[in-house]
Amino acid sequence: MSAVESPTTPRNGTSHGVHLPIYMDNHATTPMDPRVLDAMMPYFTKIFGNAASRNHSFGWEAEQAVEQAREQIAKLIGATAKEIIFTSGATESNNLAIKGIAEMYKERGNHIITQVTEHKAVLDTCKRLEKSGCRVTYLPVDAEGRIDMEDLKRAMEEKTILVSIMFANNEIGVIQPMEEIGKLCRERGVLFHTDAVQAVGKVPVDVNALNIDVLSLSGHKIYGPKGVGALYVRRRNPRVQISAQIDGGGHERGMRSGTLNVAGIVGLGKACELCREELPMEAERLRKMRDRLKARLESKLDHIHVNGTMEHHLPGNLNMSFVYVEGESLLMGINDIAVSSGSACTSATLEPSYVLKALGLGDDVAHSSIRFGLGRFNTEAEVDYVADKVIDVVQKLRELSPLYEMVKEGIDLTKIQWEAH
Ligand SMILES: *Cc1c(COP(=O)(O)O)cnc(C)c1O
Numbered sequence: 001m002s003a004v005e006s007p008t009t010p011r012n013g014t015s016h017g018v019h020l021p022i023y024m025d026n027h028a029t030t031p032m033d034p035r036v037l038d039a040m041m042p043y044f045t046k047i048f049g050n051a052a053s054r055n056h057s058f059g060w061e062a063e064q065a066v067e068q069a070r071e072q073i074a075k076l077i078g079a080t081a082k083e084i085i086f087t088s089g090a091t092e093s094n095n096l097a098i099k100g101i102a103e104m105y106k107e108r109g110n111h112i113i114t115q116v117t118e119h120k121a122v123l124d125t126c127k128r129l130e131k132s133g134c135r136v137t138y139l140p141v142d143a144e145g146r147i148d149m150e151d152l153k154r155a156m157e158e159k160t161i162l163v164s165i166m167f168a169n170n171e172i173g174v175i176q177p178m179e180e181i182g183k184l185c186r187e188r189g190v191l192f193h194t195d196a197v198q199a200v201g202k203v204p205v206d207v208n209a210l211n212i213d214v215l216s217l218s219g220h221k222i223y224g225p226k227g228v229g230a231l232y233v234r235r236r237n238p239r240v241q242i243s244a245q246i247d248g249g250g251h252e253r254g255m256r257s258g259t260l261n262v263a264g265i266v267g268l269g270k271a272c273e274l275c276r277e278e279l280p281m282e283a284e285r286l287r288k289m290r291d292r293l294k295a296r297l298e299s300k301l302d303h304i305h306v307n308g309t310m311e312h313h314l315p316g317n318l319n320m321s322f323v324y325v326e327g328e329s330l331l332m333g334i335n336d337i338a339v340s341s342g343s344a345c346t347s348a349t350l351e352p353s354y355v356l357k358a359l360g361l362g363d364d365v366a367h368s369s370i371r372f373g374l375g376r377f378n379t380e381a382e383v384d385y386v387a388d389k390v391i392d393v394v395q396k397l398r399e400l401s402p403l404y405e406m407v408k409e410g411i412d413l414t415k416i417q418w419e420a421h
Contacts, residue, residue: 017381020336024386026221026316026375027170027198028340032267033223033376039270040225043263051260052251062262069269076272077196077215078206079232085252086265089229090197093216094121094164096231096256097193100242101162101214102129105191109159115139115147115176117355118166122195126164135159143360144309145174152184162191167199167215171340171355171371172308173317175199182211191240197221201275202283202314207232213240219264223376224271228264231256286374287315289383293372294318296387301394303407307356307369316374319356322390324404325397327367333393337386342369 023031043065051066053059070081087093102112114126116138126136137155139147147165156163163185168175178194185192193214199205200215201222207215215232219225233255234240248257275282297304297320307319321342322330328350331341342353343366352366361369372386398404407413 018379018385021338022336022378022382022386023338024372024374024378024382025338025340026373026378027173027371028373029220029226030223030375031377032220032225033271033274035274036224036267036270040263040267043266047262049262051262052249062260065266066260066262069265069272072269072273072276073217073230074232076205076276077200077217077232078208080235082253083232083235085231085233085255086260086268087229087231087256088227088261089220090119090195090216090218091121091229093218093229093231094119094195095125096242096245097214097216097233098122098125098162098164099129099245100255101191101193101240102134103243104241105161109161111135111137111157111159112162112164113137113139113152113155113160114164115141115166116358117141117145117169117171118164119170119195119197122164122166139165141358144311145169145172145307145355145359146176146309146312147181149177149180149184152181156184156188156190160188160190162193164193164195167194167196167205168203168314169308169355170198171342171353172319172359173198173314174308175203175312175314177312178210178212185213186211191238198314201272201279202286202316204279207234213238214242219268219271222271222275225264225267228261228268230268282376283315286378289374289378289380290316290318290372292380293374293383293387294320296384297390300391303404304394307359307361318372318374319369320372321356321361321365321369322394323365323368324401324407325368325394326401327364327369329397330368330370330393333397334386334389337389339386340371340373342366342371 047061049058049062051062070084073084074081110133112134114122130136139151141147165176165181167178182192191213194212195216196205197218200217213234218229233242242255244255246257251257303323305321327341342356343350352363356366356369
């Protein structure tokens with residue numbers, strides 16, 4: 001158990017030791033750790049200065065708090081404080097990194113390499129750059145969710161200036177071969193950016209060991225506040241330059257203007273400090289709970305499978321497909337549990353997840369997939385409740401499923417000639 005009381009669990013839990021609804025969607029966002037809130041509180045009222053005010057103590061105090069946060073963030077990823085640029089979150093960090101590098105290095109080249117299961121903040125940024133003269137290669141992933149290093153080598157060319165590959169995927173929790181990518185990029189003199197939102201604070205991240213040049217992270221995925229993030233920008237070997245995308249007072253070494261969100265930054269710093277101190281213990285605890293959930297589901301249900309390799313995987317993630325179950329009915333049946341499904345709500349239509357489709361899953365299997373995102377405040381009792389509930393609902397839905405009935409009788413569904421309508 002975590003030493004800290006969960007902000008999502010009131011004292012009057014039910015007799016089963018869980019309070020409903022259960023939050024198990026920690027890849028979407030995390031509740032703020034109460035210790036982070038404590039650290040932030042004074043900066044809303046008492047210590048309210050503008051960190052850019054150089055003429056009085058109000059400004060100096062705010063600046064001091066910001067510099068401490070910079071140290072805390074840098075320490076978590078093996079960087080130095082001067083290499084941390086504050087932003088409004090990882091969406092902005094990804095935009096700043098990719099657009100800023102494309103603009104700064106346009107004399108050298110216009111080719112960018114990324115991959116198909118990136119977050120939309122990377123994919124849509126690349127798509128926009130394609131409209132203004134950049135060429136982008138979107139590498140495929142294998143059935144396990146990882147890129148092939150040979151594909152990356154083949155994609156690199158004279159005009160390649162940037163490789164942007166996420167550290168860990170937000171849907172399937174799969175970790176990309178960061179060390180190999182970093183090594184290759186360094187050898188070829190190509191900059192390496194990574195969207196590390198899901199990895200930072202969850203698994204060890206060291207920008208020097210991995211040859212990462214630019215890295216995006218976000219507060220609200222690591223028990224910090226929403227609306228604050230950071231971009232690590234390497235200062236030595238090589239010194240990376242980035243064109244500002246927001247102009248103004250020249251804050252953040254001219255890379256990102258705007259009065260700093262001091263309270264948010266203090267919170268992000270504290271969140272990083274807590275992650276660093278507790279990472280080994282917390283990762284172990286989450287891994288155990290995740291494996292317990294997986295084992296329990298697999299012991300009672302057939303025709304279910306894990307999406308993404310378990311070998312290179314975030315400790316708190318489990319993405320599973322429940323075949324022969326209708327996705328929406330499944331979600332409805334477990335509506336006292338907050339999880340994500342394999343359907344992405346884009347403009348009111350229910351699209352199957354592009355990440356799961358990239359692994360080769362069919363639309364219906366993607367729809368009947370669930371992402372369990374375990375976090376700091378989940379308990380073993382919650383895991384057991386979730387497992388039992390999912391088992392119950394899946395079994396009930398399958399009792400109503402003619403397809404599942406046929407499979408049970410040994411009929412090969414792929415050999416059936418369905419009547420055309
Ligand atoms: C959440 C997330 C983002 C966006 O971060 P925000 O701070 O919410 O803008 C980007 N990339 C990944 C992988 C994420 O999970």
